[in-house]
Amino acid sequence: MKLDRRTVLRGMLGGAACALGLPLLDAMRSDCGTALADGLPLPKRFGVFFWANGLPWHGAHGHPDKPDLWTPATTGAGYNPSQLLEPLRGIHDRVSVITGLEPHTEVPPIPDGQGDGHMRGAAVALSSDRCRSEGFHHPSHVFAFNRPTLDQVIATTPSFVAPAGAGSQPRFKSIELGVSRALFHPYGHWMAISHAGPDKLNQPITSAADLWRHLFGVPTDTALLERRAGLLDAVSDDAKRLSSKLGVKDRERLDAHFSHLSELQKRLRATTAACKVPAAPAGRSEDLKTELELQTRLLAVALQCDLTRVFSMMFTSPASNHVFSNLGVGAGMHQVCHDGNYNAVKAITTYHMQSLRIFLDVLASTQDIDGMSLLDTSVVLATSEYGEGYKHHPKEHPVLLCGRARGALKTGQHVRIPGGNLSRVHLTILRALGIDAKSYGFNGGATTEVLPGLV
C-alpha cells in the first residue's frame, strides 16, 4: 500500500499518543479514535457467536417449577450477572443482555411444521425472516434460509466494508468459523449459520490449522500467484458460456460462481496486508474450548490487520447432537433437551457461556488498528435458536449484544421487553454500525423500533 508523505506524517503524529498498533496501519491513522488519515471513519466490525439449543426452560415456557436462571434481576445499567451469565462477570459491563424477545414472523399453516422452534428461531435470530416454506414439504424439515443472514447483509453493504474513497477493501468479505463438528443432519441449514441467500451456505472453517492457511497461507511466490490469477480468465469465460445455456435458477448459481472467481482473482493479485503472521497451529483440538481459543486468536489477528470486518462463530450447530461427554452427559445435546434432562442442559449452557467468555476475552485483549480493543470496535451478537429445547419454545429468545461499536452501542445494560420483536436486535445492530436502515425484518417480522437505550 502506498501512502503519501503527508498521510504518513499525520498518522505518525496522531499515533504517538496512542497505544501501539501495527506499524504500517498505524501510519494510516489520523488520531486515536475518529478517522483514518484519509478522513475515512475507522472501521467497525460485526460478529456472531452462536450456540445450540437455547437455554434451560422455566416458567415463561410453561414450567413453573423451574426458576429463570438467565434473566438478570434488574433492568437498565449495572445489572448483576444471573447464575447462567456468571461466566461473563468481569466483562459484563461490555455486554448488554436483551430478554423477553421472540420471533414475530408469520407461521404459514401449510405445510405444517413451520412453527418449529429450531428452524423458525434460527432463521429469525440470524436473518429476521421466516424460513422458506417449500422445504417443509419434507417431513424432516429441509427448510432453508429465505434471505441472507445479517452478517452477510452487513458484509455486502458498501458503506460498511469499503466506504467511498477507500483505496481497498478487506481481503475477505467475511470469515466463518465453527468449533463442534456434530450436526443434526447434513442439511444446509444445520451446517452453517451464515448464508448468502437461499441455498447459499457459507460453511464454517472448523480447524485452526485450516483457518491459518485461509488467512495467512498465501504463497510467497508471486509469479505462481499471477499464473493462478491469469488462469481464472479462461475459467471465468467457461462459466459465462455455460451460464447462457441454463434456466433462471441454475443461471444464478453459475453467475454466483463467476463472481466468486472474480473475487478470487482479485485476492490472488492483491498483496497481503501488513499482518504479523502468527505461528501456524498444528491441527484441530478435540477440546472445544481449546479449539475455540486457537481459532479466535487467529481471527483477532485477521481483524487487527483489517483482513475482514465480518465474522461468525458457530460454536455448536443449530439442533446440534454434540455429546458433551466432558460434562458427564452421555447423549447428544438435542436429545438431552427433548428428554427433559434439565441439569444437563444447565451444565451445557454454563459451558456455552464460558466459551463465549473465551471468545470475548480474546477480542478484548487484542487491539484494533487504532489501539482500541477489538471488543470496543465491534458488535458481537451472541444468540441461539430459541428460548429452550425441551419443547422448542420460542419465548425468551436469548440475546447478548457484546462490544461497543466504537461507542455507538451502549453496553452493560439489561433491556427487557416481554413478547418483543426479535428483529429489533438486528435493526439496533445495523444502526450501531452506522448502516442506514429505517426498518428491518420480513414476513411479519418487520420493525422500525430499535432496542431502547442502546443506540
Added chain:
Amino acid sequence: MLRRVLAVLLVVAPLACVHGSIEELDGVAGAPDPSSTGKVEEQFAPAPPVVPRLTAQQHHNALVDLLRGPVPVAQLEADTAPYLFTSIGAATTTVSERGVSQSEDAALSAARAVFADPKRRDALVGCEPDDACARSFITGFARRAFRRPVDAEEAERWVAIGKKVAPGNAWLAIEMSVAGILQAPSFLYRLELGKPDPSRPGWNRLDAYELASRISFLLWSSVPDEELLNAATTGELEKDDVLSKEIDRMLDDPRARPALMAFHKQWLDLKDLDALQRDPAKHPDARPGFGASMRGEIERLLDDVTLEDRDFRDLFDRRTTWVDANLAALYRLDATPAAGMWERVVLPSDGPRAGLLTTAGFLAVNAHPEVTSPTRRGKFVRERLLCEYVPPPPDDVATDLDKESKAGTPKTQREKLEVHRTNPTCAGCHKFVDPIGLGFEDFDSMGVHRTMEQDKPVDARGELDGIHFTGGKALGKLLRDDTRTTACVARQLFRFATGRLENQTEEPAMIALGKSFSASGYKFRALIHALVRSDAFRYALEVKP
C-alpha cells in the same frame, strides 16, 4: 392437499405427535410417496432438468481417473444431503466463495502432483510438448473432463491460456491448461440438459454424451472412460444392445462397488454408524470400533444383493451374514474371527435374526443410547423402506415420557409409549409408526437380543398395516413380500441418480420401474438397466434460457 415426499429420520425421539387424526389430515399419513393429490398421472411427462455440481466423492474420483493415478485428497465444500442424497444437495446449493477457492486449489495441486513427476507427466501427455502436442492432448483431456465434444476453438482457448500464463515454458503451460480445465464449471457442473426431440415438442432427450455422463456418475461416481465416450461419439451408445453391454461392463468394473455403496450409505444412513456412542458400562457389547463393525456387516449384506446375481429381497430375510469379532460376540455366535477379519456365517434358523432389520447396526442407529425407540425404528421402515410419509411432530410438543408407573416401578418402553396410543393428539401419527417399531422390542438399544426388559418378559408384538407379527425377524419376511419395499428401492435409486425428487408427472415411470424390478426377479442389475432406459432418466423438459 399437500405434496409430500419421503422423510429422513428426525432425531427427536420419541417422535412427537400431530394434532388430529389421520382422517382429519386428509389421508396424509401413509399416503404413497410423493403423496400429492393421490392421483397418479396416466401419461408420463418429463421434469425440468437440474444441474448438479460434482459431489466431493465424484470430484476426487474424476481427478484420479483423468490424471490416471493418485492425487492429493482436496478439501472441498462439504456436501449437503437434503432428501437423503448428496446429489440433491449438489443440484440445489450455490457454491460459496471459499468453495470456489477450494476447487481452484484442488485443481492446481492435482495438476502439480502429475507434472512434478516427469514419468507420470510423459505417460499422461504422451508427446513432446510442442504446439501440436499441446493441442491434441488438451483436446482429448478436455473432452473427457467435460464429458462432451470439444471443438478446435475451445481447445485452443485452453492451450492459449496455458501459454499466456506460463510463457516460454511448454510443460508448465500444459500443466496450467490442465489446472484450468480441472476447475472449469464445464468440469464441475453436470449439464445434462438434452436436445430437442422432434417427435415430442418441449421434451429434450439426453444426447449420447449426456447419457454416458449420467450413467458414469451413477455407476462409477466418476467421469466416463474413453470406451464409453467413444460409444457416445459414434452414436452406438444409443443402440439398446450396446447400451446394455456398456452398463454391464461398468458394473463389472471395480469402481461400481463403491459408487453403488454410496447410494446405500445415503439411503440407509450408514455413515451415522461410525459415530454411534454407547456407554460400555451399560452396554458390555460396546467394544472399540463397534460402530464400524456394524457398518461393515450391512455393507457386506448390501454388496451381496447389489452386484451378485441375487434376489434383492434377500436383504430383508436372509440368514447368511458376515461378522467380525465384535459382532460374533454381540450376536452370541460361536464364530471367532481374528481381529480385523470377517467371517461369512449362516445364522441359526431358530435364532432371532435374519436380514437387514435384525442387524445390530439398524437396531442401534435407530435407538437411543440407553433405551430403544420403537418410533424411530418404525419411522425408518415407513420412510426409507416403504417410501411413505410420516408427518412432522407439532410445534412445542413434550417428548419426554414417564419413566415410572404410578406405583413407582420402572416402565418398559412399550408401556412408556402407551401415551402415543391413548392421547388422541399423538395417536394420529404414532399408530402409523409405533406398532411397526414395537415389533423390534426383542432387541435392546445396542441391537442385542433380549427376552426380558425391566424384569418383565419382552413383548415384541408388532403390526404392519393390519398384519400382526412378533419380532424383527418376522417383519423382515413381511417386507420381503411387500411390493412397496421394492418399488421404494427403485424410487430412491432414481433420486440418487438424477439429483432430484421425482416430479408428479413422472409417476408412471416410477411405477414402471418398480414393475421392471419385480419382473426381473428383483435383480439390482436389472433395476439399473431399467432405470437407464426409463424416460424419466432420459428426458427433461426443454430449458428456456
